[in-house]
Amino acid sequence: MAKPRTRAPKLADWQPPAGKRAAAFSLDRLDPAAKPWSSGDKDADKTRVDALAMELDALQDQFYADRRFKLLVVLQGTDTSGKDGTLRSVFSRTSPLGVHTVGWKAPSHADKAHDYLWRIHRAMPGAGEVMIFNRSHYEDVLVPVVNHWITPAQVKQRYAQINDFERLLTETGTVILKFMLHISADEQAERLQERVDDPTKHWKFSLDDVDVRTQWADYQKAYQALLRATSTAHAPWNIVPANSKTHRNLMIATVVRDTLKNLKLRYPPSDPRLKGLKIT
Template sequence: MASKKNGSKNDVDARLAGLCPNQTKSFDLKDCKPNAKPFSIGDKNTDRAAVQTLATEIDVLQNLFYADRRYKLLIVLQGLDTSGKDGTVRAVFKETSPLGVRCVGWKAPSENERAYDYLWRIHQHVPASGEVMVFNRSHYEDVLVPVVNGWIDASQTAQRYAQINDFERMLTETGTVILKFMLHISPEEQRERLQERLDDPAKRWKFDLGDLEVRKQWKDYDRAYDALLKATSTEHAPWIVVPADSKTHRNLMIATLVRDRLASLNLRYPEDDPRLKGLIVE
């Protein structure tokens, strides 16, 4: 259950429903406003304090999740450059032990990885029982970059959508809970964040000239995202579009949904070993 401070489950569901019709096959990404703040509970400081509280709650739940070992949790973070994938990981999981949470940042496949099917490298990093795995980018790059650059045609793209849906269904049928977040920012906000990286010597290392070339393909990526969201938002692994122009709201929304999903699993500690009853350590 969601805490009283952050709203009931029905309240959270209503906020999601009002955000954009992202749980249907007919939604249009342009109807999802990147500057919306449906999960905000006050000013920025209030929201930041709520993120801290949620991060602590997630830590407690993750410990129980690890002890329970009935489930695995895969969190997918997708979004264009500067949408805040790194920042989300830092804010949402800053209180959580690295023993129970892993994160993989996916880059372009290596020569060795390209020798296999495109999901081969992904499957090696899905979570184990009791583990939380965060994908910073993911297998969805394989229906974004190749599509935008014309490396695969419409038939191959549709085939990959079907393969990804089957892959995720297999994961859910074997105990994996999947949360897929698309971090949705505006081109104006991205421009400001890219310029900030250029202007700040401590952040300049993050800037890549290739980011400017990708930015020129904004409309193409927008269409590619719109198509993949429609094709791969399934009952077993639905997409959630997160307005990400506000970093604080982005963190608050994702932390709320992660906390709520963990809390919904009715996690429990394993039964005590009967040999431990009455045992005294000398």
């Protein structure tokens, strides 16, 4: 039997504050094992995720026809946090006609010949399109920070540049949803071990993952810093407690659904010549 909720979950509880209050934000205070969007019944939650995927398909069809907006969905998180799983579950029913995905890897030689946001800007959604980022431009204030490839002054500069870039996008019709998939170190260890133990998942595993895992604390510190610096009124971060894969999908699907519904989407006016038209 599902456990009754004591209150409806509040998205604001999972968003770092913007402005002067941001300095007080601590990622450690948010439990990656929490399930605020769950009904308490895993099977019921899975059914709800599937229903939400259907809703998203209908809303995306209207979004594509409306063409007043563009939607950028950023999925950011450590290895095994569930970016691929989110794509498979939350967006399982949407048409590839208007929904596209980019999985960002290390920059190529061509990318490095330009500023670090060059390749990102080229991948922005067009009118009526949904673009989903598996990793994102935030890698450029994570990997270089942890490995000390850029100075603190350059990090601060990049935070400001990213905020300005996202402001440009929102001021020109792009809705930005940023999700940080928050898992624990123990959960990551279990998921990495699953990849080692299952031969069908070896392609997902690299020995580099073991080296990166030794930097867990440094990455958590870098995440906290970027969440403080880049959660803005125009593009806030949503931190998703993601130890539970089902809860992760449920929360993200709900937020995307609610965002699309709040846009008051509409189909374009019908051609008056269609009234009474009979096809023979």
